Amino acid sequence: MNIRVKAIVLIFSGLCSLGSLNGQIPMGVTHSGQSTSQAPFPLTQYTELKNPAPTDEESWKDLSGTRCAWGDTYTRYKKEVNPHLNQKKIDIKGWKGERVAAQLVVSSAIDLDNVSVEIAPLTHSSGKQSISADRILKGFVRYVMTDELNKNQKGTCGPRPDLSQFDSTLVADPIDHLAAALPIKAKTSQGYWIRVWIPEDAISGNYSSDVLIKNNHEVIGKLKLTIQVQQRTLPQPDQWAFHLDLWQNPFAVARYHQVPLWSEEHFRILKTELQPYADAGGKVITVPIMHHPWGGQTYDPYETMITWVRKIDGSWWFDYTIFDKWVEFMIDMGIKKEIGCYSMIPWKLSFLYFDQATNSMKELKSKPGEQAYHDLWLSMLKDFAAHLKSKGWFDITHIAMDERPMPDMLKALKIIREADPNFKVSLAGSLHKELSDELNDYCIAIAEKFSEEMKTKRKAEGKITTYYTCCAESHPNTYTFSNPAEGAWIAWYAAKENLDGYLRWALNSWTIEPLLDSRFYTWGAGDTYLLYPGGRTCLRFENLVAGIQAYEKIRILKTELQTQNKTATLRKLERVLESFDELQLLKTPANVVVEKANLFINGL
Known part of the structure; x- marks a missing residue:
């Protein structure tokens, strides 16, 4: 255990001990030594850390109530900013067996004490089939503390013993499917994720549902979600x-x-x-x-999943x-x-085993070639x-x-x-x-x-x-x-x-x-x-999963296009793939490249 970890453990132990002495619930602590102001290791419910960023007052000037609208799946909507979204309907394309997703955003200039989101099963335009609730993952996009790249903007390798030297902000990332409802404070935005796993046996066509956003029992927003299920089928993940x-x-x-x-x-x-x-x-x-x-x-x-034992006679036994x-x-x-x-070649070139002769754990330090x-x-x-x-x-x-x-x-x-x-x-x-x-x-x-x-x-x-x-x-x-x-x-x-x-x-x-x-x-x-x-x-x-699904779709499409001898379309697909150049990501953000590429393969 290095010095930094020891220090954190001591801080954590101290906070727990102090809470116990005072008859209070022990408080959790982060790597920076910051108290979480709640019990450690929350499971179903938790309170996010305080937002270090000030409210962007300018962005809230034109909103007096609450606005609910569709955003996109590539954006981390800032908690303190009103993103000025207005889209009330969204249409997503997907293959049978594919997972497709959308993100809505609730922006409120007033306090909301119990916000929840309801979505009915998505029904086919013919009324003959629907996508049931058990195929839908939905949850608030919660906020977690983050930092930034190294000061030279080249990766993040290297020790960060003093996290205060790095800009720390709350960002949207975890999708909390376990929280049925959350409060939203005034002049705050809150994302919400809806992911639909289209059944492999779904009939093609449009499936739609209304998405209701409520504060307690009051409907504060109503959005339309439509999924256009295409003819092709994506196999199961395995x-x-x-x-x-x-x-x-x-x-x-x-x-x-x-x-x-x-x-x-x-x-x-x-x-x-x-x-x-x-x-x-x-x-x-x-x-x-x-x-x-x-x-x-x-x-x-x-820790090892195999127990190494050196027997009294010097031979080895493995459990x-x-x-x-x-x-x-x-x-x-x-x-x-x-x-x-x-x-076989661990970083420290040290091997721990139980020694029967001394009835104790021993360490063997040796390297390849010895x-x-x-x-x-x-x-x-x-x-x-x-x-x-x-x-x-x-x-x-x-x-x-x-x-x-x-x-x-x-x-x-x-x-x-x-x-x-x-x-x-x-x-x-x-x-x-x-x-x-x-x-x-x-x-x-x-x-x-x-x-x-x-x-x-x-x-x-x-x-x-x-x-x-x-x-x-x-x-x-x-x-x-x-x-x-x-x-x-x-x-x-x-x-x-x-x-x-x-x-x-x-x-x-x-x-x-x-x-x-x-x-x-x-x-x-x-x-x-x-x-x-x-x-x-x-x-x-x-x-990442959306990208993996695209990889599978590309593999299937390439085989199909080759079989049908559609060489011109294959060349277009290859040109789309050529745009994925890591050296260009500073000039052209990933969401621009990915969105354009998805439009192409979903149009085939």
Whole structure:
């Protein structure tokens, strides 16, 4: 635990102790040491942090009451600003099986004490079919504290020990489907998200519904939502080709919900927390096979799911109880294409194990190339291979590493092949042409580019070729201050580059109070998570899924156009894809590029 984390824990402990002594409810605290003024780790209801931005009085001059209107799905509407929206009707196009979304905004110059939104089932114009309420996700777009890019505007890498040095604001991001109603203070705007998952068996045509916005029982707004269901069908997420790899952190879930690790209650909660990943077509199960593969980079560090024991006679024994429970759970969730096991080359090159001879935990420090490292991992991987084969998981398991030096990778690969030549290996790191044949799953940063020859060869061999973004990128990215459309842009870019998908290192490595403050002491706000507690998604995640759906549509359309020999239309599609150039994002925001591209493919 580093000094910063220790300080935060001490602050938190002190606040809890003070509350207990005074007979009060203990108060939560953020990474900056700020009290949340409410109990820690809220679940169903919570109060946002105070908005540091002053009210934009000028924007409210022409509004005396309340206005409800449609906005767009790419904008984080500011709490303190009246956006002057007037659109009362919205028409969205979508394929059968696709999720489509709209965002409405309530702007009020007066206090509203109990605002709710009602939407009836969407009914087909013929009256013969409707889209039921269980296909609709709806929720307030809540506000969370964020910060900004580094002062040089180049990414967010590097320590942020004093968060006060960065501009901090409240931004719209979490979608709170658990709050049935919320108060809205005078001179405040509030977004609301409506997402409709069109049934695969829906008949094509227009489905419409009235959306009622109420304050208590009074209707304060009425909007019309129409979804134009097209002829084509998008398959179920588990059939999507897009290779989505978002690293899960079950340890953060146990801490936030205050339940014992790997208990029945923990797994029950995990099902809720990870369902959005499954619904997004998640392909990879994240498994730490040794303690702290990435050091302590997350607030809730990854512990090993395999227990390492050195017996009295010096031989090794491995307990796979937790590993088996976790993998079986994730497979039952529908996430079953790949098991990513981290890491043979951890950041600290330190391996923790239980030593029977001394009845204590011991640490072995060794690196690739040393005999102790060779012997340790050869014993482990041979035993691991036998266990995986007994469970029927060997063919989907990958010995996974990230951002490791080339010489270390080659030494580790030699041990892997000695243990079992058929082990699959994955790497998220730098591009090394000489490694390509060794890696079944190869992921590089967006700034690097696979050659067309390498991509073609890998695809022909059935290998996975993807890319990732991290704190190094200013754009595109998924910070809580990023343009939400950059989430969609990410998947469109994969289609443009003929890549299989995308990797992001953090699905739910939460901050101390993720619903309230997304800032972290090492990277930009939101870098550590895309999902919020309670199974809540967000603008970033919803846009990412929208982009993945576009990727699938492009794949289907390309096959269709090639079969029909429509070469002119194919060329137009390729020109649309060419507009997804990360170097142009400062000139042309992601929402402009994505919206134009969506208009094209939805018009085919």
